[in-house]
Amino acid sequence: MERSNQPPKPECCLVEGEGKIRWKDLTEQRQGSVHREMRGPQAGHASCLSNSASILQTTGGDELRNSEPKTDKTAQGEVVDGLSGSESVAREEEDARNWGGPEFSRRTNYEGQAGKETQRQEVSPDGVQGFGSIHSTQRQGEVPEAGKGVDTITQPAQETRTARMAENDWQTFLRAIAKKAREVKHHRFGDLYRWLNEEVLRVCFYRLRKDAASGVDGVSFQDYEKNLEANLADLVGRLKRKAYRARLVRRKYIPKSPGKLRPLGIPTLEEKLLQFAVTQILMAIYEEDFLECSYGYRPGRGPHDAVRALTDQLHWGKYNFVVEADIKGFFDNIQHDQLLEMLEERIDDGALLGLIRKWLRAGILEEDGKVIHPVTGTPQGGIVSPVLANVYLHCVLDRWFKEEVQRENQGRCELFRFADDFVTCFEYRHEAVAFERALKERLAEFGLEVAEEKTQMLRFGRNGGPHNGRFDFLGFEFRWEKDRKGRPTVKRRTARKKFRASVQRMREWIKTHRSVKVAKLMKILASKLRGTWNYYGLIGNGSSLSQFYYQTCQTVFYWLNRRSQRRSYTWPNFNRLLHRFKMPKPRIMEKPKQQMPYQQELSLCQRIAPFLTRI
Numbered sequence: 001m002e003r004s005n006q007p008p009k010p011e012c013c014l015v016e017g018e019g020k021i022r023w024k025d026l027t028e029q030r031q032g033s034v035h036r037e038m039r040g041p042q043a044g045h046a047s048c049l050s051n052s053a054s055i056l057q058t059t060g061g062d063e064l065r066n067s068e069p070k071t072d073k074t075a076q077g078e079v080v081d082g083l084s085g086s087e088s089v090a091r092e093e094e095d096a097r098n099w100g101g102p103e104f105s106r107r108t109n110y111e112g113q114a115g116k117e118t119q120r121q122e123v124s125p126d127g128v129q130g131f132g133s134i135h136s137t138q139r140q141g142e143v144p145e146a147g148k149g150v151d152t153i154t155q156p157a158q159e160t161r162t163a164r165m166a167e168n169d170w171q172t173f174l175r176a177i178a179k180k181a182r183e184v185k186h187h188r189f190g191d192l193y194r195w196l197n198e199e200v201l202r203v204c205f206y207r208l209r210k211d212a213a214s215g216v217d218g219v220s221f222q223d224y225e226k227n228l229e230a231n232l233a234d235l236v237g238r239l240k241r242k243a244y245r246a247r248l249v250r251r252k253y254i255p256k257s258p259g260k261l262r263p264l265g266i267p268t269l270e271e272k273l274l275q276f277a278v279t280q281i282l283m284a285i286y287e288e289d290f291l292e293c294s295y296g297y298r299p300g301r302g303p304h305d306a307v308r309a310l311t312d313q314l315h316w317g318k319y320n321f322v323v324e325a326d327i328k329g330f331f332d333n334i335q336h337d338q339l340l341e342m343l344e345e346r347i348d349d350g351a352l353l354g355l356i357r358k359w360l361r362a363g364i365l366e367e368d369g370k371v372i373h374p375v376t377g378t379p380q381g382g383i384v385s386p387v388l389a390n391v392y393l394h395c396v397l398d399r400w401f402k403e404e405v406q407r408e409n410q411g412r413c414e415l416f417r418f419a420d421d422f423v424t425c426f427e428y429r430h431e432a433v434a435f436e437r438a439l440k441e442r443l444a445e446f447g448l449e450v451a452e453e454k455t456q457m458l459r460f461g462r463n464g465g466p467h468n469g470r471f472d473f474l475g476f477e478f479r480w481e482k483d484r485k486g487r488p489t490v491k492r493r494t495a496r497k498k499f500r501a502s503v504q505r506m507r508e509w510i511k512t513h514r515s516v517k518v519a520k521l522m523k524i525l526a527s528k529l530r531g532t533w534n535y536y537g538l539i540g541n542g543s544s545l546s547q548f549y550y551q552t553c554q555t556v557f558y559w560l561n562r563r564s565q566r567r568s569y570t571w572p573n574f575n576r577l578l579h580r581f582k583m584p585k586p587r588i589m590e591k592p593k594q595q596m597p598y599q600q601e602l603s604l605c606q607r608i609a610p611f612l613t614r615i
Contacts, residue, residue, distance in 0.1 A: 171203065174284040181288040192281055193351035196239055198232045204276040215268030216248045216365055224269050235270060246362040247271060248371065249379050257501060265364060265379025275384040278355065282387045285346050290390065291398045296419035297386035303418055303474045310416045310423060310473065315490045318412055319425040320461035321432040324471040325439060326454035330420035331385065332377040334392055335447045336360045342395045359384060376447065389419060396446050405435060423473050432457050462488050494536050494544040503548060507555050514559040522581035530584050537589035545586035
């Protein structure tokens with residue numbers, strides 16, 4: 001257990017159980033430098049010979065460092081070891097207490113520091129230390145309150161936490177499932193339903209968003225937390241008796257584009273909790289099966305990764321044609337029976353599959369009070385919906401493209417998919433045309449169809465010149481243009497349709513909130529602009545960001561001056577107002593890709609090649 005009062009270890013130190021040393025960390029060291037082992041301060045003058053104080057001692061597999069030179073004589077005379085209160089005896093007792101043993105327990109985090117209580121590791125009722133359901137350290141003689149004590153989690157609820165966590169945050173049984181799925185690709189996992197116990201659900205509960213919207217029952221995170229242990233015990237009891245019933249899903253519509261609305265399904269808090277636990281189990285299994293072309297709703301991946309990968313392939317690869325496609329109403333047209341058949345390829349647990357079937361067939365409560373019982377689709381907005389969508393498209397699109405399309409094509413081709421939006425690159429025109437025709441037939445077999453208005457094949461290559469087209473992917477517009485040196489390069493900017501919609505939404509928001517106090521208005525506006533820069537702040541998109549910032553400032557300036565009959569601000573005063581509230585200006589958040597050492601050497605050879613030919 002690492003002490004909290006110790007400085008963190010550098011990333012270049014490799015410890016057993018952690019990741020490998022990165023190539024970047026190795027290249028950052030100076031070439032020709034000699035690695036020397038760092039040693040602690042010594043209690044004496046260092047001599048030219050080897051100092052016994054710097055010798056490593058091994059005790060029980062752990063390395064110890066003796067900070068004092070072991071000498072038998074001093075200037076005053078011989079030293080007698082073994083006396084009470086001598087340095088040797090004190091040192092031995094200190095080592096024995098630090099490393100633990102039959103007589104001494106291991107030193108606590110803050111032992112010996114004035115003004116701080118000792119912190120000891122909690123022990124489970126069965127006497128086993130380590131990971132368990134624990135809470136903050138309980139003082140001796142203190143009676144735990146309801147919902148607190150040794151049966152609750154130490155980590156408080158966080159503001160934003162989704163089911164897409166890194167593997168390092170997984171529990172032990174999830175790591176074991178992931179290891180088995182990685183080693184045996186065709187293994188069918190059984191007895192997964194038993195992991196929906198109180199301990200696992202308690203951990204999942206504190207990883208939910210505590211400010212999320214409530215379902216049809218109106219129970220919030222705080223309401224459920226008041227009697228958490230009783231609620232979890234009741235939920236687990238219903239799961240064991242097979243008495244659990246899926247509740248209605250509350251429908252909510254949010255604006256998607258001008259004139260269109262996106263339907264969202266908001267389940268109850270209890271279903272969010274169960275869906276979170278099931279999502280972790282499904283991700284532990286299918287993260288080992290998903291292909292590299294899938295970027296949506298996966299831990300450690302996001303839309304920027306898909307955009308960067310697509311940009312690199314288009315710029316450096318030998319691709320001349322692009323097929324841009326989108327599936328029409330994907331989340332509403334998923335076939336339940338076919339989805340469950342796909343899950344049965346890796347899951348051999350009827351109880352868990354029955355639980356997923358209940359969520360798929362749960363009724364939907366519309367805003368007007370009507371209840372709809374869906375036959376197809378999964379509610380967009382549920383925690384388990386993204387991983388189910390990835391499983392469906394993994395079998396429908398990803399594997400089909402890798403096993404059939406890439407093998408049959410003679411030219412190079414590549415797929416990039418984020419949820420139901422995907423782009424494919426091809427080297428030859430006839431193969432791109434054949435894929436576009438075969439895609440419609442493939443999707444029709446699983447009850448899906450492409451959106452004709454968002455699907456197109458276009459020329460997009462380095463040597464295309466004026467024949468190259470433009471396409472949109474994840475809110476960015478891709479196009480070929482010349483850089484400052486006249487070389488063709490792939491550039492990205494905010495899609496024109498997304499840009500106009502963002503400007504319109506910002507104007508409507510400022511107009512409706514013009515009566516809010518200036519301090520609060522500026523704080524919320526700064527948060528909105530910061531989120532815009534974080535997503536759209538890619539290299540080459542500075543012009544779109546500056547234009548968006550300029551139009552936003554003009555709108556704020558206009559409506560602040562309309563708050564009264566007199567003109568409130570001039571442009572110099574308004575600029576001082578923006579500076580006072582630290583309004584974030586347009587900023588490129590993407591960092592340029594660093595060249596590897598061999599790439600730097602190659603570029604150097606290319607620079608000196610013309611001079612070598614003249615010799």
